[in-house]
Amino acid sequence: MFKWLRKKIRMGNRGVASIEFALVFPFLALVLVGLFDVSNLIFCNNKMNRTAQDISNVVTRGNLTKPQLDSILQASVLMAQPFDFTSSGNVIVTSVAKLSDNQPPQVMWQDSYPGGTGASQINLGSLPGDLVLNTGQTVIFTEVFFTYSPLIPGYVIQSNQTQVYALAAAVPRQGQMTSLPTS
Numbered sequence: 575m576f577k578w579l580r581k582k583i584r585m586g587n588r589g590v591a592s593i594e595f596a597l598v599f600p601f602l603a604l605v606l607v608g609l610f611d612v613s614n615l616i617f618c619n620n621k622m623n624r625t626a627q628d629i630s631n632v633v634t635r636g637n638l639t640k641p642q643l644d645s646i647l648q649a650s651v652l653m654a655q656p657f658d659f660t661s662s663g664n665v666i667v668t669s670v671a672k673l674s675d676n677q678p679p680q681v682m683w684q685d686s687y688p689g690g691t692g693a694s695q696i697n698l699g700s701l702p703g704d705l706v707l708n709t710g711q712t713v714i715f716t717e718v719f720f721t722y723s724p725l726i727p728g729y730v731i732q733s734n735q736t737q738v739y740a741l742a743a744a745v746p747r748q749g750q751m752t753s754l755p756t757s
Contacts, residue, residue, distance in 0.1 A: 615724070623718075639755045668752070
């Protein structure tokens with residue numbers, strides 16, 4: 575007797591999945607965009623750390639001239655890909671040495687490329703990692719700065735731009751590297 579009513583109720587379920595998907599999709603899209611932003615920031619941080627380590631490794635292999643160092647620093651743009659390092663990044667290489675017992679460590683030379691965001695954070699009063707130099711020791715610090723802009727500013731990452739900072743330190747393998755010859 576009520577077969578037609580039961581049949582009508584069963585037929586009334588058509589389109590429910592479409593409505594549920596339409597209700598859930600905006601939230602799902604926001605979650606996916608948030609995951610993309612967070613994972614891209616983590617990838618950017620890892621890429622800048624690797625860039626700092628690679629530049630520090632190459633610089634400390636032997637005595638360099640200023641043009642050779644400039645070429646290495648220009649390669650940082652390629653090392654930092656897929657991020658736009660030319661407009662949003664900066665790499666600074668600093669040579670710090672302690673020449674005598676009665677003097678504190680000194681900056682011997684410093685070079686940067688492309689000269690954009692960030693100024694050196696090397697403090698000679700307290701070197702990074704509480705590093706203590708003995709007389710005659712030199713250390714090369716490589717700092718990488720990058721301004722990361724999220725896909726949707728303020729959604730997951732609270733600011734429009736996030737400063738990514740990476741630091742690598744290495745001891746010169748040949749010589750002291752206390753000077754940077756011009757040629």
